[in-house]
Amino acid sequence: MQARRKAVIKLAGEQLLLLALTFMMLYPLLWMVAGSFKDNGTIFTTAHSLLPNRLDFSSYIEGWKGFGGVTFATFFLNSTIITLLSTFGSVASSALIAYGFARIRFRWKKVWFVCMMLTMMLPFEIIMVPQYVMFNWFGWIDTYWPLILPTLFGTPFFIFLIMQFIRTLPHEMDEAAKIDGCGKFAIFSRIIVPLIVPAMMTCAIFSFYWRWDDFMGPLLYLNKPQLYPVSLGLKMFSDPDSITNWSALFAMSTLSVVPVFVVFFLFQRYIVEGISTSGLKG
Structure with a gap:
């Protein structure tokens, strides 16, 4: 009986500790949500309280109006276009490249794989200037091409993740498909793709997060407010030369994290399944 009581006390203590850590991690988000319902002049005077007076x-109404005739609906639409196209391009191209590395033999395969993995160590600041010069020479400034086109050539982290997943699949399926007359692309599209959906969904979720929150890329290539995504739209609320509308900024920031939460709660099982299974072999 005493042992059971100790176990209950230990479990309760662990749960309380986890709840305290969870609250500490969520406090900035809760403070932002609470600030969105406060008056602009009382946000920092009542910063100690998470509950607004009313x-x-x-x-939300003022923030949704946007700036210069460009509403926040435009910013959300722009972010959706950029995120969906770049996510689809990144996941599809990464899956195809991963299949090549995992299943197809070609010359200098290991060398190309090492080169691909080395690109994961390159900070964005190193390639930022050469990319800008190249896209400026193409005349693609103030377009979405610099934000979408690079994703069509694969993402190293996604390639590695999907490749590890493909390695867990038996080669006998490929041999059986070859006997039935399938070529390499048919094997990939009909056999491999349906089986690597968890890994592809994991990559899609990560890509969605990264593209939705991307700030530096749009800041470099987009100059027209009509093309701004949500990240740049939020920046427009902060004006160092005048009074910053903090309440509207917090309101639109709260709305901007809603798609992220929705995607996470709808597809969180794919994250665990995709990452855990990718490390079983190879």
Whole structure:
């Protein structure tokens, strides 16, 4: 009986500790959500309280109006276009490249794989200037091409993740498909792709997060407010030369994290399944 009581006390202590750590991690987000319902002049004077005196939705209405005739609906639409196209391009191209590395024999395969893995160590700041010069020479500034086109050539982290997943699949399936007359692309599209959906969904979720939150890329290549994604739209609320509308900024920031939470809660099982299975072999 005493042992059971100790186990219950230990479990309760662990749960309380986890709840305290969870609250500490979520506190900045909760503070931002609470600030979105406060008056702009009382956000920092009542910063110690997460509960506003009254629910004021005027900051959401004011923030949604945007700037210069460009509403926040435009910013959300731009972010959606960039995120969906770049995510699809990144996952599809990475899956195809991963299949090549995992299943197809070709000359200098290991050398190309090492070169691909080395690119994961390159910070974005190193390739930022050469990329900008190249895209400027193409005349693609103030377009979405610099943000979408590079994703069509694969993402090293996704290639490695999907390749490890493909290595867990038996080669006998490929041999059986070859006997039935399937070529390499048919094997990939009909046999491999349906089996690597968890890994591809994991990559899609990560890509969605990265592209939705991307700030530096749009800041470099987009100059027209009509083309701004949400990340640059939020920046427009902060004006160092005048008064920053913090309540509207927090309101639109709160709305901007809603798609991220929705995607996470709908597809979180794919994250665990895709990452855990990718490390079983190879």
